[in-house]
Structures are given as C-alpha cells and as structure tokens.
Amino acid sequence: MDLYGRVFDLIDMRSFSNLWYWIALAVLWSTSSHWVLGVPFDLIQRARRRGGQAAEDVATLVGVNARRYLYIASEAGLWIAAFTGFALAVLVVLGFGYGVEFCQAVFLLVAPTTLVGLWSVRTARRYAERAPSGEALYRMLRWHRLGVQAMGIVSVFVTAMWGMWMNMVITGL
Template structure:
C-alpha cells in the first residue's frame, strides 16, 4: 500500500528540528492573540475606557456592532457541535496514537500544535454564547455603556486566558522539542 506508506513517511519527517515548524507555531499563536472572536483588540480596549455618562459611548456602540456581526459565525447547534467534537476527537486521538504510541515525530508535533487550539476553540464557543446573552440584553433595553463594558470585560478576560494558553503551549512544545532533539540527535 504505497499511499499509507507515503502518509506515514510524511508524518515521520523532522518537525522539532525544522525551522518551519517553529515559524508556523509562532505565527499561529501570534495570529490567535490578535483578535478575540474576530473583534480587534483596539476596539476592545476603546470600549473598556469608555465613560459612564448619560449618553451612549461610541466605543461601546462600535464593540456591540462588531459583536452583532461576528457572533453569528460562532453559533453551533447541538448536531453541528457533536459532529465537530467527534471528528476533532478522532483526528487528535489518531495523531496522538501515531505520535506517542508509534513514535512519529510529525504526529507528536501536530498534537502539540492542535490540542491547545482545540481548547482555545472550546473557550471561544463558550465566550460567544456568553456574549450572545450580553448582546441580547442590549437589544432589549440594557444601557449601551453597561453592555459594552460587560462585553469588553469578558473579551479582555478571554484574551488573558488565551495568552496564558499560548505561553504554556509554546513552552511545553519547546521543552518537548528540545527533549526530543536530545534523545534523537540524528532524527531516528
């Protein structure tokens, strides 16, 4: 079966010793930290600085507008969520067995890259559900400044958690990659 051998050969190629793996890891976490649910960080920061005056804060309105545009993309029904969870769990567990069970370096690297993003994706979905409730309350009469401040607070907290996950993920990947390179100096 040449197709299966080609896939296993690709998964067994050098990862931790390649500069491209580290570039992809760095770019992936950099891009993940730039936005929360598609809302730019400067919009979140501006909404957090808004005053509690009687008139509506333009920054809070801007944040709520961003949320009304981006939140529908983050809504999953029970059926879509179950299918996504099943496919994701199958792929990650397959890579984990190939990587840590059979010692394939590329599969180990992919697990260390994908698994934290799966956790961050779950947190994104949870945040979207919470922000959907904030947006619904703003649509039925909650003052714009209060809704904007609450949304900005939730987004800032999510960003801090995402930053902690990214730092931990890169550190674990770097330590594991260094240990792999020490244990396998010639790649096998």
C-alpha cells in the first residue's frame, strides 16, 4: 500500500473521524458561547467593568436583538418550529434508523443548536418582560451564556462518545 493510502486509512474521511467535523463542532460552540443574544461577551465584560459607552452599547444591542428574536418568533415561529422538527426527524430516521453516519453527525450539530435558539428566545422574553439594566442585565446575560456553555459541554461529550463508538464499530475494535 502506498503512503497516501495509509494516510487516508489512518485519517478516514468519514464524518466522525474527519478533523474538519471536530473543528466545525469546536467553532460552533465557541461562537455560540461568545455571542450572547447577539452581543459579544467581551463587550459585556467591558461594560460591567468600566460602564460608560460600552454599557450603553450592550443595552442597545440586547434591546435590538431581543426585539428581533421575539419578532421572528411571533411572525415565523410556527413555520420555523415545523421545518426544524421535520428536518430533525428526517436526520434521526436517516441517521439512526438507516445508519447514515453523515446524518448522525449533522443531527448532533443541529439538535443542540436548536436548543440554544430556544434558550435565546426564552432569554429575549425575560428581557422584554423585566427590562433589566446595569448589573441585573449583565447577570441575565451571564446566566444565558452559562446555559449555552452547559449545552455545549453536554453536546460535545455526547458527540465525542457517539463518534468514538461509531469509529470502533466501523473499524471492528
């Protein structure tokens, strides 16, 4: 066997043994936890420490994005929920029912991201109801980020365990 054949056997270009899949998973969760209701977390930290213009920017961005999320949820929420439910069901049936590894991989990326979207709408509703400002706003945004990070940790763990299981089954270990 030539060198390229051995390298591709070692790397294996399937979903769970593909380096790009794991890079995409890491980028997905690092980006999801960095952007809290559309506001970069470093701006939230700066606003909390220094106040001033950064605090005004955070309040403005959270207000704009919360209204945007609630508008989208009220206008197209039913259609988004129906399409998302259909897409997730198709991925589950093809991936876990018929054993299509690519669909399993996509499901393990998309399903937790759907939960993050629901969590964001919930936080936007809380913002609209309570209209927090100052430290109360920063606390709400920190709790939102913590929830997203917890979902990310669980998602990465489940994906890693499933990916290792699939690699062991396919390689016959």
